[in-house]
Amino acid sequence: MFEINGFDTAGVVSLKRPSLAAALKKARELVEDGCWDVQVVDPTGRIYTSFEEQAA
Numbered sequence: 001m002f003e004i005n006g007f008d009t010a011g012v013v014s015l016k017r018p019s020l021a022a023a024l025k026k027a028r029e030l031v032e033d034g035c036w037d038v039q040v041v042d043p044t045g046r047i048y049t050s051f052e053e054q055a056a
Contacts (some may be wrong), residue, residue, distance in 0.1 A: 006030055008036030
């Protein structure tokens with residue numbers, strides 16, 4: 001599973017998705033909705049953050 005972590009005005013956001021494509025899509029949606037420090041972590045521990053610039 002791929003984890004999506006970030007923050008919004010209510011606190012910590014932590015979600016999971018079964019594929020990288022689905023996780024990156026959700027991460028972009030979170031950034032567009034105003035979340036910050038959003039990152040995707042794959043099962044090996046690799047962290048993805050480059051989607052933030054694409055959503056901005």
